[in-house]
């Protein structure tokens with residue numbers, strides 16, 4: 001069977017460009033007993049994938065130059081030589097490789113696939129009820145430990161993780177303040193997603209003053225998705241015994257040098273602040289709990305969600321790069 005694949009052509013220096021990707025024709029072998037042929041329906045593109053484009057040691061191995069890129073995705077079975085699957089089943093790949101290769105079709109051993117319930121929107125498995133939603137839930141609840149009346153600030157607030165963090169903060173009785181890029185995004189956060197206040201970091205040269213104005217009682221929890229100057233400004237306003245779940249540092253993912261920032265340790269010491277990095281995989285044994293709670297909140301109308309859906313297999317690289325210029329509101333998805 002003839003397919004198209006998108007490979008990592010070479011490793012980017014700084015911000016990736018189109019030439020770092022290459023589309024090629026390939027041929028799949030015949031299906032063997034115990035194998036399943038799938039056609040991707042939706043791919044997820046996620047900021048952590050930028051790290052996999054580097055040849056660097058991390059919690060997940062780098063992409064291999066000359067081989068297909070891979071990401072989360074939902075696929076449909078088109079042919080099966082295993083009794084557990086039939087054409088039309090909607091599936092995701094499971095641990096240890098919960099990814100689909102960037103290809104128009106792929107063969108998986110049946111043991112590496114799991115069926116998904118297609119009575120809920122399939123893209124939710126990549127966003128709200130998938131890795132980003134679970135990240136918001138466990139990062140905020142387990143590390144942030146929100147208490148009613150506290151102020152929760154989240155950066156990257158209009159994205160897949162941030163939009164959920166702010167809404168969970170509201171459910172917990174907190175004041176939710178989002179930081180995002182652009183007037184439309186901040187309006188969306190307050191008007192549609194129930195945030196109490198939102199700061200447009202692109203339109204606010206003085207972030208220190210903007211955080212002070214939006215958080216008159218200081219900041220009890222800072223859910224950090226972006227790092228850099230934005231986080232430097234928020235840290236100055238942290239209260240005694242504040243908690244800082246360190247989720248991501250997207251403003252630094254394309255840096256070619258290690259940036260030097262303010263020394264924040266004196267603030268952490270003198271205000272007894274907890275700052276903790278985490279990887280969502282740490283919570284794998286509790287994913288069921290997180291999905292159940294998020295589903296209940298969605299059914300009760302307490303959490304809403306939005307997605308930016310790019311159409312077409314060929315748009316995968318542009319969609320990934322779009323994360324770094326803020327092209328998405330909510331989860332960035334590619335519909336194949």
Ligand code: NDP
Pocket residue numbers: 046047048131132135156157158159160161162179180181182185225226230246247248249250251252278279280281323324325326327328329330331332
């Ligand atoms: P998003 O859907 O939020 O997409 C990325 C967003 O980041 C963009 O829309 C853009 O929004 C913002 N952004 C891009 N560049 C910059 C910059 N230089 N400065 C400030 N903001 C920037 O992505 P996710 O919600 O999926 O991920 C959010 C963060 O959480 C990322 O850092 C990611 O790596 C991390 N993450 C961590 C996980 C973990 O296990 N620890 C799991 C999942 C995600 P804007 O228009 O507002 O600038």
